[in-house]
Amino acid sequence: MVRLTKAQRQWRPGQVKKPSSIKVMFSSTVLTLEAFVAFFATLAIFGLNFNSPLIYKIIIWVLGLALIGAFLAAPAFLRKPWGYTFGWALQGLLILAGVALPSLIFIGLCFTAAYWYAVRTGERLDRENKEREREQLEWEKQQKNL
Structure with missing residues (x-):
């Protein structure tokens, strides 16, 4: 028995696919890349504290x-109203991790700038795509009337 997703069950012939958000795509990319940074930062902090007591290693x-996990889960929340706020909070946590590894402050600031750029540029491109789609529909309507 094949299980269909909700979108597959609701599909009807001739249905137009809803365009995907560039803002979500750009922001998701930055957040996913930050998960890799968090992984390597964890390894580095663990290595710097290798001779520390076991409890410190467990906490690290x-x-x-x-x-x-938060960075990997964050892209799933970007369609929710609070998703981008969660992303900004994660940017702060990455910078705050600079307490344990000072180079993370600079890396965190760079990724915060990249996240800001992804959100800002994604919003602009989504607006332009909506405007282009509206103009295309208007043009098609005019061509039908000719």
Whole structure:
């Protein structure tokens, strides 16, 4: 038995596909790349604290894996009203991780700038695509009337 998704069950012939959001795509890319940064930062912090007591090592891995999981889960929330706020909070957490590894402050600031650019540029491109789609529909309507 094949299970269909909700979108597949609701599909009808001639149905136009809803355009995807460039803002979501750009922001998702930045957040996913930050998961890799969080993983390598966790490894670096663990390496710097290799001779520390076991409890510190456990805390490093728990916090690191939680941050990695948050960065990987964040793109799923970008369609929710609070999704981008969650993304901004994660930017702050990456910068805050600079307490354990000072180079993360610079890396976090660079990724924060990349996230800001992704959100801003994505919004602009989505607006332009909507305007282009509206103009295309208007043109097609005029061509039908000729």
